[in-house]
Amino acid sequence: MAKPAWAAPPAKRGSLRSRLHDATRGVILDAMVEQLAETGAFEFSMFELARRANVSARTIYRHFPTRDALFDALAARVNEELGSHEPPRTLDAAITLARAQFASFDAHAELVTAELVTRQSFRAGARAARLTALQKAVGDTAPNVSELTRHQAAAVVACLLSADTWARLRHELHVDGREAAEAVAFAIDAIKRKLEAEQKRAKPR
Numbered sequence: 001m002a003k004p005a006w007a008a009p010p011a012k013r014g015s016l017r018s019r020l021h022d023a024t025r026g027v028i029l030d031a032m033v034e035q036l037a038e039t040g041a042f043e044f045s046m047f048e049l050a051r052r053a054n055v056s057a058r059t060i061y062r063h064f065p066t067r068d069a070l071f072d073a074l075a076a077r078v079n080e081e082l083g084s085h086e087p088p089r090t091l092d093a094a095i096t097l098a099r100a101q102f103a104s105f106d107a108h109a110e111l112v113t114a115e116l117v118t119r120q121s122f123r124a125g126a127r128a129a130r131l132t133a134l135q136k137a138v139g140d141t142a143p144n145v146s147e148l149t150r151h152q153a154a155a156v157v158a159c160l161l162s163a164d165t166w167a168r169l170r171h172e173l174h175v176d177g178r179e180a181a182e183a184v185a186f187a188i189d190a191i192k193r194k195l196e197a198e199q200k201r202a203k204p205r
Contacts (some may be wrong), residue, residue: 011020017060028060032049071118078111091141101161105163135151144198145198
């Protein structure tokens with residue numbers, strides 16, 4: 001006879017030491033996000049971070065031996081919180097991605113802003129895969145236009161989909177993620193229509 005649910009053994013949990021270790025790292029990273037969002041990377045200080053996290057500087061160095069280790073941990077958190085999106089295979093998919101991605105940036109605004117000011121390449125692999133996918137999408141849309149035009153179009157769309165674009169629209173033009181996404185969607189759609197028009201005029205290769 002099967003054991004009742006209440007009789008099942010409890011799920012394994014990490015040791016108290018490991019849970020305290022993870023919790024302390026989390027507190028330090030939370031304080032780091034707050035500090036970077038307020039002061040930027042230029043004025044970043046380990047001692048100020050320790051004050052905000054309410055831990056000693058020695059504790060920070062025990063968890064993150066170097067500044068790079070700390071920034072790498074921030075990059076890992078960004079990847080974990082934002083998740084990943086499939087590279088767009090068409091320009092219409094790029095428009096859909098803009099709406100989903102900018103909403104995600106808005107939901108984690110402080111975290112994304114903190115990452116941007118450190119200038120860490122936290123999603124370099126994802127960006128490379130996205131550019132490759134966009135180059136193919138542009139090629140499928142307008143295979144007979146010049147290679148230069150296709151390259152320029154893919155590069156511009158990749159820039160439009162970036163966190164940098166979201167940040168500039170948010171902080172300089174004071175639009176939220178939804179409005180920013182619609183602006184980017186409009187621009188990508190305009191590029192798509194331009195490519196389609198040039199494709200009709202281009203001679204088959």
